[in-house]
Amino acid sequence: MPTPDTMTGCPVDHSAMRQPEVIPSTELPGSTLPLIAQLWKYRTLRTVWLSQLRTEHGHRFRMNFRPKAKIYLISDPDDVKAMFLAPRDVLHTGNGSDILEKFFGGTGLAFLDEEAHLARRKALMPSIKGEAFKRIEAAAIARAKHDVAKWPREEIISVHxxxxxxxxxxIREVVFGRVTPSSWDDLGEEIFQVMEFNNHLATVLMFERAPRPVTWLLRAIRSTGVDHFLRHRERADELLFEAIEERRSSGDLGDDMLSMLLRITHDDGSALSTREIRDEVMTMxxxxxxxxxxxxxxxLEYLSREPEVAQRVRAELDEGAGDAYLTAVVYELLRVRPPLPMIILRKVMKPLEIGGVRYEVGDELFASAHLLNHDPNHYDDAEAFRPERFLDVKPGANTWIPFGGGAIRCxxxxxxxxxxxxxLSNVLSTCELRREDTTPERTRSRGVLIVPENDARLELVPRTADLKLVEN
Ligand code: HEM
Structure with a gap:
């Protein structure tokens, strides 16, 4: 029975029908620090700063660490779900990868949207599913055994x-499958060197779109890392072009990603250019x-401070009775330290309303994996490292998002x-993890990712008793 409105005397209770108020995105609260200070915080204190902003402003707030950008952070699971499910023509991601263009050009998956993106994803999917996945899985396991056996013992190393x-x-296995390019050793090393640029502040710059003198200046100042990056990228491109031609001319196509790329045709029937294939390969x-x-x-940084967890993983490995606990450890690690604390941005192409906020064309939405994964409303004792919470429990699609979601889910x-x-299996079954200083490593930015401040510095000490090498 409606209660009468005593103010107006109307017998109908209109409050029950009233729409919840919608505010424009510009009215969302947020940091008021100058842009340069926000950029500094984003680079040096990202996760801590995100948590502070949420404490101050709640699940929706503004950030301003890029000139002219209108950046909004969301961390309410319903908002994030709505973002993931928004139609493809309303939110785009393809123009959100600008700062990565220097690494992988502008024609690959990361720059595509709507139908073009869907078509490319579909075309690439067979290279990571079914039999192809089994081949990659077997190679990843064998390679882990091979590599971990060579990681130095009884000396302090940085794991990164x-x-x-x-x-x-x-990823060589994903891209090239069973046909390794003849120049792979050099190519793999060049790719490694190219990505080391992410350790430099200049990685946030879109210097290729800047006037040439700016790039020359940046190259001349060696400490920016720009010259090292451009030299290695040039060499990596040369070797990659050769590798693509080598495979194209051999006609030896299989279920690997390069084979899929060589089979793709544009709408007019033409094949992808070598440059387009290079962009997609570098995206991978x-x-x-x-x-x-x-x-x-x-x-490894966490497990070196959590000996009981490490021991429980070892016990499970030694028993050979499945990997339920190890799986829970991995889910929990990706919860507490999602490598991308803010997943790929979505740019608003048509106005939309999410969670009582109207976002306008040009606004940029970032869902924060860090904030969602640490939300005390969804995780008891959210700051604690407790793998048990995922024992035989699958992570929630909108409350655990290290791999993002929706059309561009990882x-x-x-x-x-x-x-x-x-x-982890190979390290823990053969070694103890030793650290002089068990203070947790803080996070530092490596491009858009976060890594341990000291790249996970620790010592691998061979296990003395009951040495077992793990095959799976
Ligand atoms: C722990 C490791 C990884 C993490 C945390 C991760 C995370 C992510 C995230 C957050 C996204 C964007 C999703 C979104 O914004 O909704 C993404 C996209 C993507 N990831 Fe991963 N990823 C990982 C490993 C990998 C691996 C091993 C591969 C390749 C085999 C890969 C290939 C891709 C690709 C191609 C995309 C773009 C998808 C698209 O545009 O459709 N990622 N990843």
């Missing part, structure tokens, strides 16, 4: 370069190696999880 070289080998190396290397570093999630498990 070792993990990164391993993940580059796995960028998307699929640094991310997983970051996750492996965090995994293509390599199963491959990445296989890699992390394979490395």
């Amino acid at each position: 370069p070792h993990a990164h070289r391993y993940t580059i080998e796995v 190396f960028v998307a699929g190696t640094e991310t997983t290397a970051s996750a492996i570093c965090w995994a 293509l390599g999630d199963r491959i990445a999880i296989t890699e992390i498990k394979a490395v």
Whole structure:
């Protein structure tokens, strides 16, 4: 029974029908620091700053760390779900990868939207599914055993370069399959060197769109890393073009990604150009190696401080009774330290309303994996590292988003999880993890990713008793 409105005397209770208020995005609260200060915080304190902003402003707030950009962070699961499900012509991602263009050009998956994106994803999918996945999985496991056995013992190492070289080998398998290019050793090393640029602040610049004198100046100042980057990228391109031609002329096509790319045709029936294939291949190396290397570093950084968890993984491995606990450890690691604390941005192409906020054309939405994954409303004791929470429990699609979601959800999630498990299995079954200083490593930016401040510095000490090498 409606209650009368005592103010107007109307017998109908209009409050029950009133639409919730919708505010324009410009009215969302956010950091008021100058842009340069926000950029500095984004680079140096990203996760801490994100958490602070959420405490101050709630699940929706503004950030301003790029000139002229209108950046909004969202971390309410319903908002994130709505973002993932928005029609393809309303939110675009293809123009959100500008700062990565220097690594992989502007024609690959990361720059495509709507039908073109869907078609490219469909065309590439068979190279990571079914039999192709089994081949990649077997190669990732074998390579982990091979590589981890060579990682130095009884000396302090930084895990990152070792993990990164391993993940580059796995993406070689994805891209080239059983036909390794004749110049692979050089090509793999050049790709590694190209990506080292992410350790430099200049990686945030779109210097290729800047006037030439600016690029010359940046090259001349060696400490920017620009000259090192451009020299290695040039060499990597030369070798990659050769590798593409080598395969094209051999006609030896299989179920690997390069074969899929060589089979793709444009609407007019023409094949992809060598440059387009290079862009897609480099997209895979960028998307699929640094991310997983970051996750492996965090995994070892955490386990070196969590001896009971490490011991429980060992016990499970030694028993040979499945990998439920190891899987839970990997899910928990990706919860506490998602390598991309803010997943790929969505740019608003048509106005839309999410969670009582109207976003306008040009606004940029970032869902924060870090904030969602640490939300105390969804995780008890959210800051604690507790793999048990995922024992035989699948992570929620909108409350655990290290791999994003919707139309551009990560293509390599199963491959990445296989890699992390394979490395952890081999390290933990053969070594103890030793650290003099067990203070958690803070996070630092490596391009759009976060890695441990010291690249996970620790010592691998061979296990003395009951040494078992792990095959799976
Ligand atoms: C722990 C490791 C990894 C993490 C955390 C990760 C995370 C992500 C995220 C957050 C996205 C964007 C999704 C979105 O914004 O909704 C993405 C996209 C992508 N990832 Fe991964 N990724 C990982 C490993 C890999 C691997 C191993 C591969 C390749 C085998 C890969 C290939 C891709 C590709 C191609 C895309 C773009 C998909 C598209 O545009 O349709 N990733 N990844």
